[in-house]
Amino acid sequence: xxxxxxxxxxxxxxxxxxxxxxxxxxxxxxxxxxxxxxxxxxxxxxxxxxxxxxxxxxxxxxxxxxxxxxxxxxxxxxxxxxxxxxxxxxxxxxxxxxxxxxxxxxxxxxxxxxxxxxxxxxxxxxxxxxxxxxxxxxxxxxxxxxxxxxxxxxxxxxxxxxxxxxxxxxxxxxxxxxxxxxxxxxxxxxxxxxxxxxxxxxxxxxxxxxxxxxxxxxxxxxxxxxxxxxxxxxxxxxxxxxxxxxxxxxxxxxxxxxxxxxxxxxxxxxxxxxxxxxxxxxxxxxxxxxxxxxxxxxxxxxxxxxxxxxxxxx
Amino acid sequence: xxxxxxxxxxxxxxxxxxxxxxxxxxxxxxxxxxxxxxxxxxxxxxxxxxxxxxxxxxxxxxxxxxxxxxxxxxxxxxxxxxxxxxxxxxxxxxxxxxxxxxxxxxxxxxxxxxxxxxxxxxxxxxxxxxxxxxxxxxxxxxxxxxxxxxxxxxxxxxxxxxxxxxxxxxxxxxxxxxxxxxxxxxxxxxxxxxxxxxxxxxxxxxxxxxxxxxxxxxxxxxxxxxxxxxxxxxxxxxxxxxxxxxxxxxxxxxxxxxxxxxxxxxxxxxxxxxxxxxxxxxxxxxxxxxxxxxxxxxxxxxxxxxxxxxxxxxxxxxxxxxxxxxxxxxxxxxxxxxxxxxxxxxxxxxxxxxxxxxxxxxxxxxxxxxxxxxxxxxxxxxxxxxxxxxxxxxxxxxxxxxxxxxxxxxxxxxxxxxxxxxxxx
Numbered sequence: 001x002x003x004x005x006x007x008x009x010x011x012x013x014x015x016x017x018x019x020x021x022x023x024x025x026x027x028x029x030x031x032x033x034x035x036x037x038x039x040x041x042x043x044x045x046x047x048x049x050x051x052x053x054x055x056x057x058x059x060x061x062x063x064x065x066x067x068x069x070x071x072x073x074x075x076x077x078x079x080x081x082x083x084x085x086x087x088x089x090x091x092x093x094x095x096x097x098x099x100x101x102x103x104x105x106x107x108x109x110x111x112x113x114x115x116x117x118x119x120x121x122x123x124x125x126x127x128x129x130x131x132x133x134x135x136x137x138x139x140x141x142x143x144x145x146x147x148x149x150x151x152x153x154x155x156x157x158x159x160x161x162x163x164x165x166x167x168x169x170x171x172x173x174x175x176x177x178x179x180x181x182x183x184x185x186x187x188x189x190x191x192x193x194x195x196x197x198x199x200x201x202x203x204x205x206x207x208x209x210x211x212x213x214x215x216x217x218x219x220x221x222x223x224x225x226x227x228x229x230x231x232x233x234x235x236x237x238x239x240x241x242x243x244x245x246x247x248x249x250x251x252x253x254x255x256x257x258x259x260x261x262x263x264x265x266x267x268x269x270x271x272x273x274x275x276x277x278x279x280x281x282x283x284x285x286x287x288x289x290x291x292x293x294x295x296x297x298x299x300x301x302x303x304x305x306x307x308x309x310x311x312x313x314x
Numbered sequence: 315x316x317x318x319x320x321x322x323x324x325x326x327x328x329x330x331x332x333x334x335x336x337x338x339x340x341x342x343x344x345x346x347x348x349x350x351x352x353x354x355x356x357x358x359x360x361x362x363x364x365x366x367x368x369x370x371x372x373x374x375x376x377x378x379x380x381x382x383x384x385x386x387x388x389x390x391x392x393x394x395x396x397x398x399x400x401x402x403x404x405x406x407x408x409x410x411x412x413x414x415x416x417x418x419x420x421x422x423x424x425x426x427x428x429x430x431x432x433x434x435x436x437x438x439x440x441x442x443x444x445x446x447x448x449x450x451x452x453x454x455x456x457x458x459x460x461x462x463x464x465x466x467x468x469x470x471x472x473x474x475x476x477x478x479x480x481x482x483x484x485x486x487x488x489x490x491x492x493x494x495x496x497x498x499x500x501x502x503x504x505x506x507x508x509x510x511x512x513x514x515x516x517x518x519x520x521x522x523x524x525x526x527x528x529x530x531x532x533x534x535x536x537x538x539x540x541x542x543x544x545x546x547x548x549x550x551x552x553x554x555x556x557x558x559x560x561x562x563x564x565x566x567x568x569x570x571x572x573x574x575x576x577x578x579x580x581x582x583x584x585x586x587x588x589x590x591x592x593x594x595x596x597x598x599x600x601x602x603x604x605x606x607x608x609x610x611x612x613x614x615x616x617x618x619x620x621x622x623x624x625x626x627x628x629x630x631x632x633x634x635x636x637x638x639x640x641x642x643x644x645x646x647x648x649x650x651x652x653x654x655x656x657x658x659x660x661x662x663x664x665x666x667x668x669x670x671x672x673x674x675x676x677x678x679x680x681x682x683x684x685x686x687x688x689x690x691x692x693x694x695x696x697x698x699x700x701x702x703x704x705x706x707x708x709x710x711x712x713x714x715x716x717x718x719x720x721x722x723x724x725x726x727x728x729x730x731x732x733x734x735x736x737x738x739x
Contacts, residue, residue, distance in 0.1 A: 160620045173495040238588045243612050
């Protein structure tokens with residue numbers, strides 16, 4: 001039975017949290033921080049509920065569809081945001097992180113709700129593939145946000161701009177550390193995601209082989225190569241371990257991620273069928289997970305979606 | 315309570331006199347003991363900082379505390395300073411003014427740098443020394459506890475203390491903390507060994523810095539400063555090596571020309587640092603660092619001019635908080651004085667109550683003897699009736715006393731009540 005929790009619930013909660021963060025640029029009443037925490041927590045609880053319902057309703061969940069995958073990434077990033085609000089209470093981190101959380105939810109809204117892999121795919125590899133890539137995405141996004149904040153903070157300090165208490169960022173030292181760790185984590189997690197994808201394909205034994213020409217595989221390979229090169233550069237060249245250089249490396253990693261996610265959503269690849277089902281999002285948005293699953297099943301029943309044999313992961 | 319304060323502060327007396335009258339820790343204990351011997355019925359507390367020397371004396375009644383002249387004499391004679399030397403420079407306050415002054419001092423409203431946080435700890439120390447020396451009693455206990463409460467209210471209810479205004483405090487708290495998350499693992503290099511360098515080290519140590527290296531043209535002075543702050547004195551020749559190793563540098567020498575040139579920094583230091591962040595505070599006038607040093611990657615160079623803007627902004631922010639802080643001081647002073655005045659009325663109220671209680675008890679006894687058949691319930695009712703009657707009779711004079719206490723010591727009213735009810739002294 002549907003609980004009535006839909007995407008609007010957590011989108012609104014995170015929207016309120018972002019509005020409170022923006023409000024902090026002008027006024028910081030005592031209740032603001034508590035309100036931010038409550039709004040973010042409410043959003044996370046609602047999103048957890050929504051994802052749990054999706055997982056119950058789908059035999060392939062979690063992370064079975066693009067829709068779920070984006071929402072899970074947003075959920076992970078929202079948890080990171082809540083932890084940072086508590087750890088760095090005075091910093092305006094939400095101004096950088098929450099737009100990305102909302103953007104991921106927005107992407108989920110327009111993403112396909114159809115399963116990316118069929119029942120014949122080895123479930124364990126599919127889950128590992130999805131989880132590693134999702135965590136890798138969170139690491140890249142966190143590195144991007146830390147890199148962006150580093151550049152803003154560094155520019156303010158270099159230009160001796162007035163450092164307002166209403167727009168406070170973490171110290172350069174902290175941002176640099178988060179940046180570097182995000183880059184390491186992203187390289188490892190995306191690498192693991194890539195490898196599990198390959199293993200999943202090999203485990204399938206259907207003779208289709210590894211589909212290296214798949215647009216998502218190509219862009220993911222590009223991102224992984226960049227992350228490995230960036231990490232190697234960082235380890236080999238001491239100046240790249242510090243300050244702006246590591247920030248630039250993570251910003252470039254973000255560009256690769258955007259390309260990969262765009263390909264993920266738009267191309268007719270084995271990772272989903274963005275072309276046809278992109279319209280499914282708006283039609284079903286604002287409805288409960290059970291309703292969305294029912295709709296995706298009925299679409300498949302009338303042959304709207306290609307057969308599962310065509311939707312295989314690398 | 316009879317309270318007096320005499321002393322000299324940065325507002326009315328010069329630094330020479332303040333230094334002459336200053337008390338060290340042992341001198342304070344010794345002086346308090348001497349004054350207690352000279353004025354056995356009085357309580358004493360001595361607050362001695364670089365900006366003030368203030369002697370507080372209190373007694374339970376009008377005669378128990380020394381007069382102002384006696385206190386001035388006690389203060390000056392300890393150091394052998396002639397009265398003529400301090401003419402026009404000694405501040406003397408009595409009762410309410412003395413209370414309000416201590417509150418303002420504790421809340422850092424009377425400080426040279428308004429809002430600086432050290433003074434509260436110094437006031438606490440002054441009181442503690444007085445307690446340890448046996449010179450404090452109930453009067454000073456109430457006074458100092460209420461002063462600390464007033465200061466805490468100012469601290470919590472206004473943002474006066476949140477805006478730092480001294481150059482080193484702004485440099486460390488508002489700028490260096492935006493570069494570094496922590497200071498305990500940072501290599502701090504202090505170039506110069508003057509007052510500004512020392513003050514900055516103090517703030518850095520408060521922030522957690524432990525690895526402090528001092529370079530100075532005079533090695534003796536470097537050693538002296540390094541020893542005082544548990545740092546390491548480094549020979550002047552190793553300045554450039556130290557610059558390559560440091561995370562935070564304070565330039566505070568009296569050199570008339572820049573000592574760190576951009577060209578040499580780029581050639582010698584930058585390759586070794588490999589863009590590792592370096593925060594430089596150039597607190598010297600003229601500058602110790604060429605401004606172009608700040609253009610190097612990873613280098614954040616702040617001069618006095620850069621910091622002065624932030625200090626000025628914070629000063630304005632503090633000024634905006636002053637009226638609210640002063641209101642708290644007035645309210646707390648009113649409350650303390652009213653409580654002190656109420657305490658004066660204590661003996662009269664006790665006498666008044668006794669004057670009514672004694673006849674009540676006697677009359678009840680007489681009545682119960684006359685009516686031996688009364689049961690317990692009836693006796694209790696009659697006793698309760700008598701109690702209520704006494705309380706109702708007492709209520710108007712007590713209310714009048716309480717109201718009069720708000721305005722000041724109600725001596726006239728107390729005298730009238732004593733005469734009306736024939737109360738004994």
